[in-house]
Amino acid sequence: MNLADSAAALRARRVSCRELAQDALRKIAELNGRLNAFLTVTEERALRQAEALDRELAAGRDRGRLHGIPYALKDNLWTKGIRTTNGSKIWQDHVPGESSAAFERMESAGAVLVGKTNLHEIAYGVTSSNPHFGVVRNPHDVDRIPGGSSGGSGAAVAAGIVPLAMGSDTGGSIRIPASYCGTVGLKATYGRVSRYGAMPLGLSLEHVGPLTATVRDAAIALEALAGYDARDNATSHRPVERYEPDDAAVKGIRIGVPENFYFEYTQDEVRHSVEGALGAAETAGVRLTPVRVPDIEALNTISRVVLLAEASALYEPYLDRRELFGPDVLALLDQGRFLPATDYVNAQRARRLAQDEFRALFCEVDLLATPTLPITAPRIGEKKVTIQGREEDVRLATTRFVRAINLIGLPAISLPCGKDSTGLPIGLQLIARPFEETLLLRVAHAVEMALS
């Protein structure tokens, strides 16, 4: 059952908060041996919390649509009194004394935490094949990666264990597992959701957001998560809107379809599926407009420079103990240490100009539509993929269409738009102007409806 349906069933007294929590916990027990999506299960706490929430509902206190909904948090989000590993040997036994803003807001909305999800080590990678806590597996094919870094969250939602799981996204880490696992993944505008208590990786790039089964569910989660937080200087004072999509018409909304970059070196089945979704969107009333996007390859290079420098700066104090890190993460951290400081400053200067280019582009269109990823989920352990005759590193191929959006801080969503011939999910990415999440979610919902 998705989040909105569970919320409706609770209010119709067809199910209790305790029964929803028990169901999620039963599924974890049944499936986690196969998927390795959860690092910590908070069974006792969840059942206690669910019973208290049942008593609240019986007494007429309803906290809203998340009341009694079981959910999971990526294990890089602090949970006071509950282990938070960041997928790292450094914090393998770390129990934080404070909670992340995401956890606090979910708690106050009445959502029931059932566990913490596995991730790529320190959220720095796309496979979620964690050297310390084991490989996370894709529920659609357990020999394949779920994507990352929020791989456990993607797998948990895709397997139907929970209707909602939180992730974080520094270079695509919410949208990537959403696309590979066939869920919805939402990264709101930089500064819309507080990052407080999210263990940092790339300070100027990272976002916290939900993975869900439907666009409506992502909107419900965002309403609870969004808003100013004095502990995160990047958060905005803009009022939180009502993001839940209504059935308002999308007629005339201009969707830019890139003529350059986004459909190049993309698997044929991915391209066909995304084109099919855009056709459905057009039938629903949107206007498709061909556009030329800024040099995304250049933005990806700039983004790599920024992230390498920011991540290595943060991890410098731990790098004299190389045995703490897996080889892929250590390689990236080494790279960041040897980048000249001038490169970092120039990357941030180029970033400002890129922001201006996107602002100009969004005068022509209201949204952009692209494939989320050029490929479907690679096999576990696969290092290279061949796309239209060109061999490419799995990490670079996986981040190619998503990471530039973190550099610009734009809101973006990935939603399922089909499957390849082997049954692996394909994602459509929609991108909007800063703080236009309401429009983004309305159009995403319309596409989802058109495809169903």
Add this chain to the structure above:
Amino acid sequence: MIASALDLGVPDAELERTAHVLDALEQSFRPLAAGLPFAAESALTFVAEAGRE
């Protein structure tokens, strides 16, 4: 770079791999940096009045 790598304790084999990756990244990045207008501002601008409220 080699001297600083020795100070940082990066083993030779890894250093070589790192240098190879960074060379490729630099080749893509340097022309972009060289093309920046002289007065281009950073996306990270210090604001004196900003801070925790």
